[in-house]
Amino acid sequence: MLLAVAAMISVVVSSCKHEVPTPATDNSGNGGNGGGGNNTNPCDSDSVYFAMQILPLFQSNCAMSGCHSASNPQDGVNLTSYQAVMNSGVISAGSPGNSDLYEAITETDPDKIMPPPPRTPLTSQQIQMIQTWIQQGARNLYCDGGCDTTNVTWTNTIRPLINLKCVGCHQGASPGGNYDLSTHAGVAAVAANGNLMGAVRHLSGFSAMPKNQAKLPQCDIDKLQIWVNDGAPNN
Numbered sequence: 001m002l003l004a005v006a007a008m009i010s011v012v013v014s015s016c017k018h019e020v021p022t023p024a025t026d027n028s029g030n031g032g033n034g035g036g037g038n039n040t041n042p043c044d045s046d047s048v049y050f051a052m053q054i055l056p057l058f059q060s061n062c063a064m065s066g067c068h069s070a071s072n073p074q075d076g077v078n079l080t081s082y083q084a085v086m087n088s089g090v091i092s093a094g095s096p097g098n099s100d101l102y103e104a105i106t107e108t109d110p111d112k113i114m115p116p117p118p119r120t121p122l123t124s125q126q127i128q129m130i131q132t133w134i135q136q137g138a139r140n141l142y143c144d145g146g147c148d149t150t151n152v153t154w155t156n157t158i159r160p161l162i163n164l165k166c167v168g169c170h171q172g173a174s175p176g177g178n179y180d181l182s183t184h185a186g187v188a189a190v191a192a193n194g195n196l197m198g199a200v201r202h203l204s205g206f207s208a209m210p211k212n213q214a215k216l217p218q219c220d221i222d223k224l225q226i227w228v229n230d231g232a233p234n235n
Helices: 006-014 050-061 082-087 100-105 124-135 154-165 184-192 195-200 218-229
Strands: none
Touching (some): 050 082, 050 124, 100 124, 154 184, 184 195, 184 218, 195 218
């Protein structure tokens, strides 16, 4: 069981210091960032892709110092890469009900649920995505989704991106860097003062985001820039 972390809650809340993950690959050796390319391996809307959809959730909500990082994984559970996740023994491929990780994120007991209080639990949509990934065999699939920047909106483009890759640390009573990115107003504020693009572009003078990780895929950065240039609308 990957629980028993009550003693670590204060550490988890006060600091989101992520480990640099091992790049995910599929069976053909392709990288897992899903950004651009010739679309030689198009995405299937019915499939869940680990590097694009599951790993960012783990990185943002679980794989930080004092929790499930590579350097000091709680209960031996390392959630920083596909191989580490599978080697931790918390996933029973094809069976969410027999997977300790799924049990932890769906717990109702505040002493056992992951992420631990006072951090915000995963959303029902995020839990459903993890459940579907496990049901589909917990595979390390890769696809090339291309980069469509023709209709960038807050609702359909920016909010899902921020929720997947940023909100795990930037939410609640003590958000990372005192930036709460769980609302449009919070994201629009850091867009307006330049901190959003400075951070995701890893520019000098800004705290590079994601924390202690490589830059976001260029496609994600381009979408954020388009939205910022448009005035960060709530559309």
